[in-house]
Every structure is written in C-alpha cells, then in structure tokens.
Amino acid sequence: MRLLEERIRKDGLVKEGNVLKVDSFLNHQMDIALFNEMGKEWKRLFADAGVTKILTIEASGIGIAAVAAQYFDVPVVFAKKSQSINLDGSVYSTKIQSFTHQRVYDVIVSRKYLSPEDRVLIIDDFLANGNAINGLMEIIREAGAETVGVGIAIEKGFQEGGKLLREQGIRVESLAIIEEMDAKNGTIRFR
C-alpha cells in the first residue's frame, strides 16, 4: 500500500537491532485518517472472506482494528495481556513471547466473545517472528472458530513469521513489507 510505505519512509526511524520506530503515526501517536485508508484496503482484500469478527491484541493493535472494523461492520475483540483480578477460568488463554518487551505474556480472550461460528480476521500493527499472530490463532482454534485471514500493517519480510504463516495456507495481507532496512543510513527497501 503506497500510502503506508510513503509514510514509513517519511516518518519511520530505523534503529539498531532491526527496530523500526513508527510511533509518530502508528503505535503511540495514531493517525486515524491513515488507519481509515488501511481499513478500506483490508476490506478490499478480504471482501470475500465472510468476516464475522476482528481479533487483535493490546495495545498497539486496538486503534487500527477499531477503525478498520467500520468497513467490515463487525465487532472487535482485543486479547488482553495482563493478569487481571477478573481472570476466572472463563477464558481462552495462551502465552506469547514479546520481542519488544523481552518477556512472556499470558494472553486471554473471554470465551463469551469467540464461538465456533466465528470467521475471524486477525489485525495487528507488526508481523516479525509471528509469535503474537500464532498465539491469537491458537486462541481462535481453542474456540473452534476459523482464522480467515491476517491483516498486518507492517511486516518485517526479513524475519520468518510471514513466510511460515503463508506456508500453512494462512492468507496474510501486509500493507507494507520491509525487505531490508539499514540503521546506519536509515534506508528501507520494500518488497
């Protein structure tokens, strides 16, 4: 998606350790007009998927998913990371290793909000090694529901998450795929 690639080139910051900071428009400050364009594009790409629910994970996925959901006219459920006093056995759960925060999270979704009839589109801001997406897919399987697709804003094409998902037959639509990036001179090459 050209609009997103241009924005990444303009405002993204490449840091050492394969870190791309896009917090000026994607995951700290949020450009809602851009999110609307992303939502329209996912709707175009997944128009025939029969999506009944969008699933994302807190916190960075929530804004993107909420705005995108307007084009699908379905509810959004966000998986929760923290241990809450409300945790009481009425949830699907899994563990996800976070690259950014270098720790393992328990991730939960209430059993009330995913059912076997659901055709679920997963939406998230980044796809790198695929840990978060695999965790969400596990929760969807636990619910007996179906993952009909994965919509990603930015995929790090040089990490294996996207490749492994596509090899499983999962339909992954990443709006920008980074082939390589260089922290020294700040350059980014898209696929």
Next chain:
Amino acid sequence: MRLLEERIRKDGLVKEGNVLKVDSFLNHQMDIALFNEMGKEWKRLFADAGVTKILTIEASGIGIAAVAAQYFDVPVVFAKKSQSINLDGSVYSTKIQSFTHQRVYDVIVSRKYLSPEDRVLIIDDFLANGNAINGLMEIIREAGAETVGVGIAIEKGFQEGGKLLREQGIRVESLAIIEEMDAKNGTIRFR
C-alpha cells in the same frame, strides 16, 4: 446519553465490590457503531473547545478514542503503561494506581507527541476515583499543554473522581453517570 445507558442496562453486569462489567461492548469486545455515536456526542459537547489532540491510556481507552477522533480530525496519543526497552528519558511520566489491577503503573508519553500549543481532550472508558485522569492531566501539565476537557464513557458517580475534577473547573462530560448500582438484584440507577 440514552443509547449508552440503555446498552449498560441491557448488557452490563453489576458485580460485588462496585464492579460494572461492560466487556461485551466496551472494553474487551468493542461495539464500533456505538463508539461512533459516542464520538459524535463528544464532538457536539466539545465543539467549541479547539481540541488539537486526544489523549487516552492503554488499553481500554484506545478503541473509543480512535473512533471518536474521526469527529475531531485530530491525532490520538495513548499513554503507555508498561516499562519498555524503548524507555530512554525522552518521555513525560507519572505513576497511576489501578483499581482493577490493584497495582501502580508507570505511565509514559513521548515528549514528541505533546507540545505547549496542544489543547488536549482526554478520553477514557471509566471514571471512578479519577487516578488515571489525574495522571494524564499531570502529563499534559508537564508538557505545558492544556487539558480542555475530559470525555468519559461511564462515570461511577458514587465515587469522587468526577466531583473532584469538576471542582477544579475541569470540563468533564460523562456519557453515562451511575448514581448507584446493586450487585444483589443487578439494578443500576443513572444520574
């Protein structure tokens, strides 16, 4: 706001300890059509406030704020709770005591995304004792910006947060204010 009050009556669950569970439509599963109506109502209420930025806090505020921002045509910034490896002194920070999770969070906002020119509307899902809102207002003060209003979905009118904010002259617009609720018979009385 009648639509929200009706939804709370229909789908809200009153639990012991002054807990109101609205996770079927507000803060776990999210009804985006409802969020749009809430956004329109805040825009009506804060039309003259000259809002340049919306500030919320992860995770439950993000979806509401992102959808509402479409009516203000301004960026949203969400304050982050977790300690990140990206934390590096370039942030405004404060501590917020969480009622739900019974712990104290460090809350940060990058200095890049709030400036002295900003007229900030705070949006959040709940207002009870006001800890989260006070923390966000402290961050706005640190930035030299102005809090022009606070938009809340559900205020627990029997806790003191809203009263204390209004006594300071802060414009608080809560779309539903609960005067009292009873876990035994599940009743809710709105202000």
